[in-house]
Amino acid sequence: MLKFKLYYDKDEEEDWLKKMSLSGWAFKKFYLGFYTFEPCEPGEYNYQIDLLDNWNGNNADYASFMEDAGVEVISQWWRWVYLQKKIEDGPFEMYTDMESKITQYSKIMKFFKIFLAVEIICFLMELIATIKTGEFVFGIFTVLLAIICLAILKIVWKSKWKIEQLKHEEL
Missing domain, CATH: 1.20.58 (Methane Monooxygenase Hydroxylase; Chain G, domain 1)
Structure with a gap:
């Protein structure tokens, strides 16, 4: 499924992605306001969005670090990175303090x-x-x-x- 939305607030965008997951749609890709979703078990994933300090185009180290934490880098648009973690793998909050x-x-x-x-x-x-x-x-x-x-x-x-x-x- 393809949806178009423009978000200017990362918290609202994360909430929407979580609601989509609760409805049985897993986020897979983002490009210029277009979100691609695939069917999943309702509530299977949790999402976070991160803004990197800089972006040089090589995300291998960042993706590897996230993978070690059980987090998958789903999509990246410039410095914005979309992250996904299975709910069953525990809580997912990038910034806790x-x-x-x-x-x-x-x-x-x-x-x-x-x-x-x-x-x-x-x-x-x-x-x-x-x-x-x-x-x-x-x-x-x-x-x-x-x-x-x-x-x-x-x-x-x-x-x-x-x-x-x-x-x-x-x-």
Whole structure:
């Protein structure tokens, strides 16, 4: 089965993948919003998504490390890695202590702040073009870029909120 979804929140995406598994669908591949699933026993797998510090294209060491922990690397898109573990093999949570969770959300926030800066620059350039030319097409792209900026800003805010929540729980 092939499904299309756009997620900007890794927690929501993980929850959706877990629900799909509970419905008898095992996640197998991801590419640009397209998720491929195969039938499985309902609730057979648990999923986690990891954002790597950097990605040089060679995932053999990472995959080997995960395999030793009983975790399978299902799919990878740039720095995002989709991981799967059988429920029967025990609990599966990549980041269990507060510090590692804070570090993970900080990486996510930093990652999206870079994209936000780029999108804001593109938005401003498109806005200037719209104002100078008065072209309707430029206006449409300006609105689309504004929507993208807001979506990315939401991710940054949500990551910051999660970091603050974790720090508050830590006290």
